[in-house]
Amino acid sequence: MIAALRSAFLAGVVMVAGPPSGAETTHTVLEYDSLDGWAADDHSAALSVFLNTCGDLDDPDWRALCALGREQGATGARAFFELFFRPVLIEDGADPLFTGYFEPELNGARGPGGPYKYPVYKMPPEAREAGQWLHRRDxxxxxxxxxxxxxxxxxxxxxxxxxxQIQGSGRIRMPDGGTVRVGYGGANGHSYRSVGRELVRRGLFAAHQVSAEVIKRWVRANPAAGADLLFHNPSYVFFRELKHLPAGVGPLGAMNRSVTTLRSIAVDPAFVPLGAPVWLEKDGKDPIRRLMIAQDTGSAIKGAQRADVFFGTGDAAGRAAGRLRDPGRMVVLLPIQRAYALAPDGL
Incomplete structure (x- = not known):
């Protein structure tokens, strides 16, 4: 859910387009030597992330590969992928687009006092039962x-x-040095309305100028108008405390397992099976050539060549994620029989 919420915000800021209406989806089986940078990657690191979630996959072919993957040593990871998977390029007519997301860190305390004035709420029972509850302002x-x-x-x-609330998950640093981790606990049932688009509508910024950092600066510089701007979004997200999530792992993704910095991506499960390895070739500034694992989803992550890269925790990760909006290519690694069933001409 974390990417779903953040992606709704992204869609409002950068106005991401989905695949063309009625476009045909194509599947092309590729060779590993056509994957740019494949040989130079750390396949063992990718295998470790794959094993984090492959045990939750139900289909027999995935279960068999998960069991085989657990038998591999670090030096056998590349051979494992090359022997049991085939790279499949899935296209739907839309231009490839890769963006980023992260886990924010906030300063807080267990009780109110001093600067700690703004509560992080659990979901009240009547909101859970209502389906659609009060607006953010109320x-x-x-x-x-x-x-x-x-x-x-x-x-x-x-x-x-x-x-x-947009990211859907985060860490709250306590005054004593401890950390409280929170994850998505429900919402009030109202759709997200973009505050970025509202700034554009009011003539305060052009669409290409709006980003999360621009919105933050404007709200802080205009406290009264800024508070009213945030009320423009009627959606409200509640949280749950993640008491048993170790500090050294990432937030929970759509598979209810921790996502991993620069190895986990959010995808559209209509095209890419959750848990599948995905070879990412992100172009633009700071190119990425890396084997990722599809472990999350997002409401604005729509299309065969659309993905969100998890950048980690904290401000630096947030800045890096916020800068990412690049083209490229992603290729899904599928079990051999499944790959050739989707692309019979690739035999």
Missing amino acids: ILTSGVMEGRGLEIAWVDDPVELFFL
């Missing part, structure tokens, strides 16, 4: 949440809290 201004013990923590920045 949740934060009507007092409906107060005095009920629904606060997980309190943070020092309402703008960062807003973007934590």
